[in-house]
Amino acid sequence: MSGTLLEVDDLRVDFPTRTGLVQAVRGVSFTLGRERLGIVGESGSGKSQTGRAIMGLTPPQARISARKLAFDGIDLLGISPRQRRALRGNRIAMILQDPKYSLDPVMSIGRQIVETLRTHEKVSKTEARERALAMLEAVQIRDPKRVFNLHPHEVSGGMGQRAMIAMMLIAGPEMMIADEPTSALDVTVQLDVLGILDKLVSDRGMGLIFISHDLRLVSSFCDRVIVMYAGKVVEQIKASELSQAQHPYTRGLLNCMPRIGFERHPLPVLDRKPEWAA
Amino acid sequence: MTAAIAIDGLEVIFDRFRALKGVSLEVRTGESFGLVGESGSGKSTLLRAIAGLAPVASGSITVNGKALGARRDKAFYREVQMVFQDPYGSLHPRQTVDRLLQEPLAIHGFADGEKRIERALDEVGLGNGFRFRYAHQLSGGQRQRVAIARALILEPSILLLDEPTSALDASVQAEVLNLLEEVRRRRKLTFLMVSHDLAIITHMCERLMVMQSGEAVENLTAAQLVAHRVTEDYTRNLLRASEGFVRTA
Amino acid sequence: MSTDTIQSRRDWLLSERPASRMQARLGRAYVAWRRFSANRLAFVGLLIIIALLVIAALAGVLAPYSPTFGDLKNSRLLAPSAEHWFGTDDLGRDILSRILYGSRWTLYVVILVAIIAAPIGLLVGTVAGYAGGWTDAILMRITDIFLAFPKLVLALAFVAALGPGIENAVLAIAITSWPPYARIARAETLTVRNSDYIKAVQLMGASPFRIVLRHIMPLCISSLIVRVTLDMAGIILTAAGLGFLGLGAQPPLPEWGTMIASGRRFILDQWWVAGAPGFAILIVSLGFNLLGDGLRDALDPRSGDQ
Numbered sequence: 001m002s003g004t005l006l007e008v009d010d011l012r013v014d015f016p017t018r019t020g021l022v023q024a025v026r027g028v029s030f031t032l033g034r035e036r037l038g039i040v041g042e043s044g045s046g047k048s049q050t051g052r053a054i055m056g057l058t059p060p061q062a063r064i065s066a067r068k069l070a071f072d073g074i075d076l077l078g079i080s081p082r083q084r085r086a087l088r089g090n091r092i093a094m095i096l097q098d099p100k101y102s103l104d105p106v107m108s109i110g111r112q113i114v115e116t117l118r119t120h121e122k123v124s125k126t127e128a129r130e131r132a133l134a135m136l137e138a139v140q141i142r143d144p145k146r147v148f149n150l151h152p153h154e155v156s157g158g159m160g161q162r163a164m165i166a167m168m169l170i171a172g173p174e175m176m177i178a179d180e181p182t183s184a185l186d187v188t189v190q191l192d193v194l195g196i197l198d199k200l201v202s203d204r205g206m207g208l209i210f211i212s213h214d215l216r217l218v219s220s221f222c223d224r225v226i227v228m229y230a231g232k233v234v235e236q237i238k239a240s241e242l243s244q245a246q247h248p249y250t251r252g253l254l255n256c257m258p259r260i261g262f263e264r265h266p267l268p269v270l271d272r273k274p275e276w277a278a
Numbered sequence: 279m280t281a282a283i284a285i286d287g288l289e290v291i292f293d294r295f296r297a298l299k300g301v302s303l304e305v306r307t308g309e310s311f312g313l314v315g316e317s318g319s320g321k322s323t324l325l326r327a328i329a330g331l332a333p334v335a336s337g338s339i340t341v342n343g344k345a346l347g348a349r350r351d352k353a354f355y356r357e358v359q360m361v362f363q364d365p366y367g368s369l370h371p372r373q374t375v376d377r378l379l380q381e382p383l384a385i386h387g388f389a390d391g392e393k394r395i396e397r398a399l400d401e402v403g404l405g406n407g408f409r410f411r412y413a414h415q416l417s418g419g420q421r422q423r424v425a426i427a428r429a430l431i432l433e434p435s436i437l438l439l440d441e442p443t444s445a446l447d448a449s450v451q452a453e454v455l456n457l458l459e460e461v462r463r464r465r466k467l468t469f470l471m472v473s474h475d476l477a478i479i480t481h482m483c484e485r486l487m488v489m490q491s492g493e494a495v496e497n498l499t500a501a502q503l504v505a506h507r508v509t510e511d512y513t514r515n516l517l518r519a520s521e522g523f524v525r526t527a
Numbered sequence: 528m529s530t531d532t533i534q535s536r537r538d539w540l541l542s543e544r545p546a547s548r549m550q551a552r553l554g555r556a557y558v559a560w561r562r563f564s565a566n567r568l569a570f571v572g573l574l575i576i577i578a579l580l581v582i583a584a585l586a587g588v589l590a591p592y593s594p595t596f597g598d599l600k601n602s603r604l605l606a607p608s609a610e611h612w613f614g615t616d617d618l619g620r621d622i623l624s625r626i627l628y629g630s631r632w633t634l635y636v637v638i639l640v641a642i643i644a645a646p647i648g649l650l651v652g653t654v655a656g657y658a659g660g661w662t663d664a665i666l667m668r669i670t671d672i673f674l675a676f677p678k679l680v681l682a683l684a685f686v687a688a689l690g691p692g693i694e695n696a697v698l699a700i701a702i703t704s705w706p707p708y709a710r711i712a713r714a715e716t717l718t719v720r721n722s723d724y725i726k727a728v729q730l731m732g733a734s735p736f737r738i739v740l741r742h743i744m745p746l747c748i749s750s751l752i753v754r755v756t757l758d759m760a761g762i763i764l765t766a767a768g769l770g771f772l773g774l775g776a777q778p779p780l781p782e783w784g785t786m787i788a789s790g791r792r793f794i795l796d797q798w799w800v801a802g803a804p805g806f807a808i809l810i811v812s813l814g815f816n817l818l819g820d821g822l823r824d825a826l827d828p829r830s831g832d833q
Binding site: 329330331350351352354355359360362363364367368369370371372374376377381382385386406407408410411412415425428432 | 543544545546547548550551555722723724726727728729730731732733737741742745746
């Protein structure tokens with residue numbers, strides 16, 4: 001049951017730009033078992049780039065290095081593109097923020113799901129369609145046959161995101177990376193989608209990395225939380241113990257958000273210290 | 279007590295799509311009023327209708343006692359200004375901050391431009407070093423401050439705020455919200471603020487209206503909302519959703 | 528200039544806290560310049576155009592002979608040699624000198640066409656894009672009418688109506704050149720028309736005139752500059768074409784196209800009479816194309832609006 005799915009040791013991602021080297025990720029280390037890990041940070045913290053580096057989706061001009069970056073023992077930095085493609089969708093999946101931009105706009109939803117499945121498993125078209133429909137049902141889409149034939153722009157944001165989850169889970173991956181999966185959705189829809197993700201991840205015993213800027217959301221959804229700032233990990237903590245966070249950035253982030261029923265005028269402002277980025 | 283903004287039975291139709299279906303509300307002078315809803319609720323459309331940026335099919339809008347027609351005159355813009363949601367889209371990409379702030383002054387023929395610009399930047403907490411920067415040289419929070427400075431430079435009495443912090447990082451959001459509160463207090467402004475975030479609305483506003491699909495669902499005070507004294511189910515749903523996720527598995 | 532002064536001047540230009548409008552503008556121009564000059568080919572293009580400007584300015588000094596008076600008795604159709612680098616034409620005129628003076632006419636045509644056509648296109652395009660509705664439809668249909676004709680044919684028609692001569696040729700080419708600029712300007716205007724910053728200016732009470740002139744036009748200028756530069760090669764060729772047909776510059780003007788026209792008769796035995804001006808046109812067109820490509824890369828707003 002347990003057993004480390006992912007090992008990240010001293011991951012670094014650098015982008016050469018005209019004005020110098022931008023160090024997006026500066027030595028991030030963590031491990032992931034069959035559990036839910038949240039990576040929280042603001043813009044520029046490097047959280048998205050960390051997720052992309054694991055998937056091998058970093059832009060080609062960037063430089064990635066790590067002492068170790070291994071999925072189930074496989075070295076992710078050393079594998080060939082072919083091997084990486086075999087992993088993606090099949091054993092590791094990634095959901096992105098806005099289904100409008102991450103689903104193919106010219107293909108019907110059902111066809112995209114079927115294509116994902118047939119890329120990784122030898123199944124007949126009929127069987128693939130059956131499984132795709134079953135998957136759409138599993139993400140609580142009420143009329144799977146109708147949605148199967150729709151295009152991404154014809155469905156709402158919440159449904160598009162559920163379709164994306166269906167597409168990503170159909171080949172039965174062991175690990176999923178979700179990069180701000182609900183940030184583009186309305187608040188009530190967010191909870192629905194998270195509930196679906198919750199159930200699916202638990203039922204299948206998957207490992208999940210949940211990347212978000214929303215510390216509260218992540219702490220309520222995940223088992224463990226990593227807080228990133230300026231490319232580094234400043235805190236690793238169990239979600240249940242978030243209120244006892246040590247690092248001033250985490251505490252500041254927790255405190256600075258308005259909370260219903262807990263009025264503070266003015267709101268406490270994060271006092272950024274240069275040594276956090278050191 | 280005159281209403282700063284009084285809206286009666288407002289209908290806004292875009293190409294056969296009814297964005298607002300007969301909405302009425304009243305914002306008192308000096309008050310901070312919130313509009314809450316999800317996407318498609320029509321809350322931003324309401325704001326834009328007041329600003330004259332959305333076509334009104336029927337209904338009336340009255341600002342500071344004057345009924346508004348199809349067009350807005352310059353005097354209106356001296357009373358009502360707007361802060362937009364996207365800091366990355368609300369500043370002209372080829373103009374310096376200085377030029378951006380000069381424009382409203384030039385249009386309305388203000389003489390002491392230099393002083394006003396300096397004061398405006400000061401008021402939003404940006405020093406002189408920011409004056410000649412271009413938009414792409416500013417962070418999201420800084421851009422929003424410039425947008426606020428630009429809205430205030432004509433000294434309006436009413437500020438329309440369209441999700442002013444939703445595109446900003448959490449820590450920056452707190453700073454901008456504090457700035458808005460301070461500005462409102464100092465200048466005794468009336469705020470009409472739109473947000474999808476109940477926590478922000480209850481923090482910034484005294485009264486609020488919940489909207490859904492172009493219609494008003496419920497009018498209540500922030501105090502009532504916080505105490506969970508809500509009448510409509512939709513409002514209750516929103517409230518529950520804003521309390522965060524509860525794991526079942 | 529010591530390296531310290533260079534460094535500090537560079538720092539001043541690239542400063543994150545410009546202290547004046549001038550500093551901000553210069554800084555921005557400097558960044559665009561850096562991007563431009565990083566492109567070798569673009570730099571070559573720039574050098575070619577600068578050489579053209581220099582030659583045009585100093586033609587009087589550089590030309591060894593007169594461009595209009597030739598030695599009919601002794602120097603007809605001489606092959607390229609030490610005395611006549613590009614040989615002579617059928618009237619005994621030194622071709623090199625004619626080419627050097629001809630550069631002035633090339634510049635004349637190109638600059639005048641750009642000055643006439645670009646503003647017209649910019650105005651039509653931005654007004655059509657911003658106003659929308661009937662104004663847009665009418666202006667665009669007018670543009671389409673002009674675009675429907677092949678450029679040379681339309682220019683021919685105008686010149687035929689106005690009479691031959693280089694001024695009329697310039698006018699004719701300008702009239703046929705503005706439609707693509709209008710299209711570009713309109714496309715850019717439509718992109719930015721609904722952005723929040725335009726709405727913000729509308730909310731200040733700016734008149735549509737002011738918005739188009741001071742807020743929308745500046746956004747169209749880079750695309751327009753690129754397109755005009757790339758078009759210059761075509762303009763030169765059209766002018767050469769008209770000259771070739773006898774409808775542009777009239778003899779004895781040393782305009783390159785006219786030179787090719789009159790040199791056509793000797794192309795088999797005395798190839799240099801037509802070959803030299805042809806080569807000049809080639810180099811200058813290449814220069815403008817390279818320059819235009821480089822400008823597009825340097826000014827492209829998508830590559831990080833620097």
